[in-house]
Amino acid sequence: MSPLVYYLFTLAFFVFAYCILTWGLNLQFGEGGILNFAYIAFVAIGAYITGVTSMGSPIAGQAGSGQTYILGWALPFPIPLILGGLAAAAFALLVAVIAFRRLRTDYLAIVLISLSLVLYDVINNFVPLFNGADGLSNVPEPMADVLGLDANSFVPFFTGVALIVALIMWFLMSRITRSPAGRTLRAIRDDPEAAAALGKNVFRHQLTAMLIGSFYAGVGGGLIIEFSGAFNTSAWLPGETFLIFAAAIVGGIGNNKGMILGALIVPVLFTQLPKFLPDVPGHPALILNVAAMAIGVLLIFVLWFRPQGIIPERRRLSKLPMATPTSAATASAISTPPMVGQDTQ
Amino acid sequence: MSDLLLAVGFGLVVASVLALASVGLSLQFGITNYVNFAYGDFMAVGAYIAWTVNTGPWHLNIWVALVIGSLSVGILAVLLNQFLLAPFARRFQKLFYILIVTFGLSLILLNIVSSIWGDEVQRYSMPDENPFHLGPFLFTGQQLIVIGIAIVLMVLIHLMLTTTRLGKSMRAMSDNTTLAMTSGIDTRRITTFTWFLSGTLAGLAGTVLGITQASITPGSGETFLFVIFAAVIVGGIGSIYGAIIGAVIIGLATEISALFIEASYKLDIAFVILILALLFRPNGLFARAGKA
Numbered sequence: 001m002s003p004l005v006y007y008l009f010t011l012a013f014f015v016f017a018y019c020i021l022t023w024g025l026n027l028q029f030g031e032g033g034i035l036n037f038a039y040i041a042f043v044a045i046g047a048y049i050t051g052v053t054s055m056g057s058p059i060a061g062q063a064g065s066g067q068t069y070i071l072g073w074a075l076p077f078p079i080p081l082i083l084g085g086l087a088a089a090a091f092a093l094l095v096a097v098i099a100f101r102r103l104r105t106d107y108l109a110i111v112l113i114s115l116s117l118v119l120y121d122v123i124n125n126f127v128p129l130f131n132g133a134d135g136l137s138n139v140p141e142p143m144a145d146v147l148g149l150d151a152n153s154f155v156p157f158f159t160g161v162a163l164i165v166a167l168i169m170w171f172l173m174s175r176i177t178r179s180p181a182g183r184t185l186r187a188i189r190d191d192p193e194a195a196a197a198l199g200k201n202v203f204r205h206q207l208t209a210m211l212i213g214s215f216y217a218g219v220g221g222g223l224i225i226e227f228s229g230a231f232n233t234s235a236w237l238p239g240e241t242f243l244i245f246a247a248a249i250v251g252g253i254g255n256n257k258g259m260i261l262g263a264l265i266v267p268v269l270f271t272q273l274p275k276f277l278p279d280v281p282g283h284p285a286l287i288l289n290v291a292a293m294a295i296g297v298l299l300i301f302v303l304w305f306r307p308q309g310i311i312p313e314r315r316r317l318s319k320l321p322m323a324t325p326t327s328a329a330t331a332s333a334i335s336t337p338p339m340v341g342q343d344t345q
Numbered sequence: 346m347s348d349l350l351l352a353v354g355f356g357l358v359v360a361s362v363l364a365l366a367s368v369g370l371s372l373q374f375g376i377t378n379y380v381n382f383a384y385g386d387f388m389a390v391g392a393y394i395a396w397t398v399n400t401g402p403w404h405l406n407i408w409v410a411l412v413i414g415s416l417s418v419g420i421l422a423v424l425l426n427q428f429l430l431a432p433f434a435r436r437f438q439k440l441f442y443i444l445i446v447t448f449g450l451s452l453i454l455l456n457i458v459s460s461i462w463g464d465e466v467q468r469y470s471m472p473d474e475n476p477f478h479l480g481p482f483l484f485t486g487q488q489l490i491v492i493g494i495a496i497v498l499m500v501l502i503h504l505m506l507t508t509t510r511l512g513k514s515m516r517a518m519s520d521n522t523t524l525a526m527t528s529g530i531d532t533r534r535i536t537t538f539t540w541f542l543s544g545t546l547a548g549l550a551g552t553v554l555g556i557t558q559a560s561i562t563p564g565s566g567e568t569f570l571f572v573i574f575a576a577v578i579v580g581g582i583g584s585i586y587g588a589i590i591g592a593v594i595i596g597l598a599t600e601i602s603a604l605f606i607e608a609s610y611k612l613d614i615a616f617v618i619l620i621l622a623l624l625f626r627p628n629g630l631f632a633r634a635g636k637a
Contacts, residue, residue, distance in 0.1 A: 035441050037382070037448060098620055105440045106380045110578065111623065113382065114571035118616040121568075125609045238567070242452050245445065289460040296453035300446055304433070307442070 006152070009159045011268060016162040017223045018263035022247045023173045023256060024216025029245075030253035030313075031177060032209035033189030035109040038095075038116035039217060040241040042088040044123070046218025047225040047235075050084035051136040054226070067131040067138075077142035081165070081222040088218025089211045096210045100203055116238070124233045135232020142226050162223050169216060173256055176212065185209055186254065239292050243267055246299045252309025261310055270295050347481075352600045354482035360596025361495035362554050366569070367576040367588040368502060369546025375519035375583040376539040377430075379440060382447040384547055384573065386454035388566030391418040391548025392555040393462045400470050407471050407556065408490070415548035422544025423537055425450070431536065451567065459563040467561045491553045498546075499589055506585065515539060519583065572599070572612055575619040581629025590630060594618070 021043060028034045036042075049071075056074035058067050075083070099111045124133045141154045142161075149157055176182055185205050188195040196202050225231040243266060251262025274291040302309065370384050381387075395414030398405050405413075433446050474485040484492075506512035514535050518525040526532050547566075554569060555561040576595040580587025595615050603611040622629065 029441075033441065035444055099623060106444055107578075107582075107623075107627075109382070109444055110380060110574045111619070114574050114616055114619060117568060117571045118613050121613060122610070125607075239452060242449065245448075249445070283460065285464065286460050289456040292456040293453045293460075296449040296456075299449040300429070303442055303446060304436075307437070 006155060009155045011272065013155070013159040013162050013223075013227055014267060014271075015264050016159070016166040017220050017227070018244070018247060018267045019166050019260050020169050020216055020223070021220040021244050022251065022259040022263045023169060024213040024220065025244050025248050026213075026253060026256065026259050027173065027176065027185075027209050027216070028213035030248060030255070031182060031189065032185045032206055032213070033105070033192075034206055034210055034213075035105055036112055036210070036213070037109050037241060038112035038119075039244055040236045040238070041116040041119050042092060042214045042217035043221035043224075043240075044119075044231070044236040045091050046084035046088040046221030047231045048084075048123075048130045048136065048221075049087035049218070050080040050222030051139045051225045051231060052130065053083050054080040054142065055136065055139055065138075067134070067136065068128050069131050069136060070129060077226070078165075080142075081219055081226065084222030085215040085218035088221070089215040092210045092214035093207075096207045100206060100210070116241070120233060120236070131232075133233055135230065135235070136225065137230040137232075139225055139229045139231070141229065158227050162227070165219065165223060169219065170256070173216075177256060181205065181208065239295070242292075242295050242299065243270065246270075246295050246302075248309075249299060250302050250309055252311040252313060254313030255309070255311050258309050258311035258313075266295070266298075348604055349601065350481045351483055352604055353597060354484060355488075356597035356600035357482075357492060357593075358484075358488045358557050358596075359600055360593045361492045362550055362557055363573060363576050363592035363596050364495050364499060364589050365546050365553065366550035366573045367580070367592050368499065368585055369543045369550065370573055371577050371580075371583055371585055371588040372502075372515075372546075373539055373543035374577075375585075376515060376536055377434065378522075379434065379443045380447070381543070382444065382570075383451035383454055384543075385566035385568070385570035386451045386458065387418050387422060387544055387547035388551025388554065388569065389458050389561075389563055390421060390454060390551070391415055392551035392561045392566065393458055393467075393563075394418070394548070395552040396462070396467055396469060396555070396561055400467075404470070407469050410469070411549065411552045411556075414552050415545045418548030418551075419541040419545035422540040422547070426537065426540040431533075455563055455567060462563065464563060467555075468559060469556060469561070471556070487556055491557055494549070494553065498549075502585065511535070511538065568612075571619070572615040575615040575622075578619055578629060579622045584629065587629050 021039075025036065025039050028036045028039070052069045052071040053073045053075050054077070055069075055072065057072035058065060058069060073080075095112070095115060099108055123130055126132065130136060141149065141158070143149070143157075144154050147157070184195065184200050185208075187198075188200065188202050188205055192202050221231075224235075247262035247266040248259060249262070250266050251260070252258030270291050274287045277287050280286045366384075366388065370381065373381055391414040393414075394417045395407075395410040398413045399407050399410035429450070430443065430446065433443050437443065471487060474487060476483045476485045476488075479489070504512075506516055514525065514530045515538075517528065517530060518532055518535050522532060525535075551566050554565060558565070572595060576591035577588050578591070579594055580589070580591030595618060598618055599611045599614050602614040606614075
């Protein structure tokens with residue numbers, strides 16, 4: 001296989017993985033209005049748990065030799081992936097139970113961002129958990145031994161697996177966002193008080209969005225560790241959360257199709273393009289710094305000039321002439337009472 | 346016992362740094378009603394400007410560098426508010442737009458800092474000092490100056506808020522912006538001044554953090570951010586006196602905890618306290634109605 005084809009498969013894999021990640025964030029943030037600045041921490045939990053449930057115990061001669069980590073199970077694919085997703089969701093449950101009640105958007109964002117910083121610190125320093133700052137490596141390639149795949153054929157194979165997983169996740173997510181619960185969630189996002197006044201349980205709906213979104217984060221992270229075979233704290237710096245947020249906002253928050261476009265444009269552009277640019281002599285990290293700045297600038301520009309993203313959220317309004325959202329802040333200003341917000345497809 | 350006293354002594358130093366930082370964050374929150382997630386990076390900018398002034402061609406004294414670094418961040422904060430944050434805050438009613446903007450700003454500032462100054466650990470050029478006993482505690486002269494700066498500034502801010510027209514306008518605006526505006530207060534001017542004050546305090550806190558930790562890195566402000574958040578939330582967000590008390594509680598708790606747990610986890614104690622505060626007193630010790 002030529003390097004170019006190999007490279008294109010790798011790229012395709014990351015687009016599929018990022019699709020899953022942006023769908024999860026979209027459910028939390030785009031549909032549910034939960035500003036989860038710790039999203040990447042949930043991705044990391046999924047990745048670590050998938051790793052330690054597929055690597056086996058860390059004894060000499062095994063995949064995990066020389067590393068220290070918890071669990072050390074060797075479960076067949078796709079069980080570790082699902083466990084990764086469930087672990088992220090379980091962690092989200094813990095966070096939500098502590099922080100969701102009575103907290104305004106920004107308080108919650110503070111708690112979440114603090115949580116990700118602390119978790120980063122603990123995972124980095126506490127070696128017995130996930131091998132500290134070195135992280136997990138030599139994670140076995142799923143099903144490679146059963147199917148007799150080598151390093152070359154594994155990449156297209158697992159890209160195909162990622163596509164199938166992404167299609168399943170897409171199907172589930174489009175069901176969720178179209179359901180009455182999805183509609184209630186958007187109503188809560190647009191006006192929590194009004195939704196509560198109409199008898200909707202704000203806490204329960206946001207909790208559900210948080211759990212399902214985190215499950216998506218965990219599965220996305222699990223796919224990434226299974227594909228690349230290694231994962232450590234340098235893979236989930238706070239900048240990564242921006243990448244997913246930027247993908248969601250550029251694509252168009254509140255719209256699952258927009259997420260695909262965002263996952264295609266933003267991560268590919270900002271993580272792959274810098275690899276082809278020549279290094280600036282004397283400043284080895286300059287290109288990466290500039291790429292990170294560009295993500296931030298892009299995020300701010302899109303929010304100002306096209307807050308609805310490339311593919312705006314479909315206006316799920318009834319034909320009643322009562323609400324005419326202004327063009328600015330379309331994504332958030334759909335201010336019809338939630339009961340009127342019916343699907344008119 | 347002597348270990349405990351040493352820890353209390355250094356806890357007071359940390360509390361001083363924290364008090365400067367959390368009062369700056371809290372003042373701005375009280376006026377604009379949104380959290381500035383780029384605050385940690387404001388601190389880093391101040392620390393590095395002071396470092397350049399201190400070790401670069403001018404080679405000025407660290408305390409002069411501290412003043413220059415702080416005021417530069419004050420000016421930077423005013424410019425950022427004028428051209429980025431205020432327009433966003435005016436245009437979008439929903440809180441999360443402006444929060445994402447400050448979040449994005451933190452990424453931009455962090456990377457500007459690390460591309461200008463590099464990622465290596467830097468130090469200020471200061472004379473080495475031997476610590477000396479002051480009562481039961483052990484301090485260096487620099488640590489005492491840091492504590493002194495914090496106390497003097499807290500008293501000055503208190504006097505400004507209670508006795509000057511400007512400070513009273515700030516308090517009025519913090520209580521109710523619309524009412525303040527209809528009473529003839531120039532809210533834009535107050536907002537600008539608040540950003541200047543908040544930025545200056547951020548720069549100051551970033552530099553004294555670098556002085557007391559004897560190291561500066563581009564990410565040091567950002568990793569310190571959750572400790573600041575803990576202090577602010579424990580005290581009650583938007584309340585200046587709460588921020589000071591919160592800073593003392595968190596500063597002492599983190600340093601004293603280092604006696605019992607591994608020192609690399611001591612800042613994480615701040616997060617534990619933050620969670621406990623949210624569970625049992627979510628509005629903070631000095632709750633302000635309607636802010637949570």
